[in-house]
Amino acid sequence: MLDLVFTLTLTVLAVAAVLTFVRLVRGPTLPDRVIAIDLIGVLIVCLLVVVAESTAQQAFLDVAMVLALISFVGTVAYARYIEREQS
Amino acid sequence: MAGATLALLAAIGVLRMPDVFTRMQASTKASTLGLGCLLAAMVIRHPEMSFLVKAVSISGFMMLTAAVAAHVIARAAALSGSPLWKGTVIDERPRHPADHRPLSG
Numbered sequence: 001m002l003d004l005v006f007t008l009t010l011t012v013l014a015v016a017a018v019l020t021f022v023r024l025v026r027g028p029t030l031p032d033r034v035i036a037i038d039l040i041g042v043l044i045v046c047l048l049v050v051v052a053e054s055t056a057q058q059a060f061l062d063v064a065m066v067l068a069l070i071s072f073v074g075t076v077a078y079a080r081y082i083e084r085e086q087s
Numbered sequence: 088m089a090g091a092t093l094a095l096l097a098a099i100g101v102l103r104m105p106d107v108f109t110r111m112q113a114s115t116k117a118s119t120l121g122l123g124c125l126l127a128a129m130v131i132r133h134p135e136m137s138f139l140v141k142a143v144s145i146s147g148f149m150m151l152t153a154a155v156a157a158h159v160i161a162r163a164a165a166l167s168g169s170p171l172w173k174g175t176v177i178d179e180r181p182r183h184p185a186d187h188r189p190l191s192g
Binding site: 009029031034035038039042043045046049050052053056058061062064065068069072075076078079080082083 | 114118119121122125126128129132133137138141142144145148149152153155156159160162163164
């Protein structure tokens, strides 16, 4: 039963990542693509949390935390780049 | 499961919304809540102190940075003049590039 829940959750997250990737490819403007990359980072953090839950390994949580940090820094850097490109 | 559904909702919102700003609303809020639900489920399943501390720190950090990141992207998109959805009611952005305040930092 619980295995089914984990499988379903991971599948749904994977579908979400695919949809976000479609937006990343199609995105008409650069900010759209930045948003898509940010959301993909959050989805990977979600995947890591689910894996940590199913395997009871705490190392995955550390990885999730570091990934969230780096994803945030990357998003801010992209936004800075967009702004500076305009001026 | 609710968390994954919310994350899927975020992705659908990002795919379907008409312009940058509405897309960002969908992505930020739904993904933050989805991650929160997943972390809550994990703490319920493994009621140990270390899991609790890590889950609280991840969710707190995510709530802080998602807001900041959304703001920064929205500012960049507005300054770079992204096209708005044609149903947008009010547009308070300055009309001339000279009206933009210079960036600090």
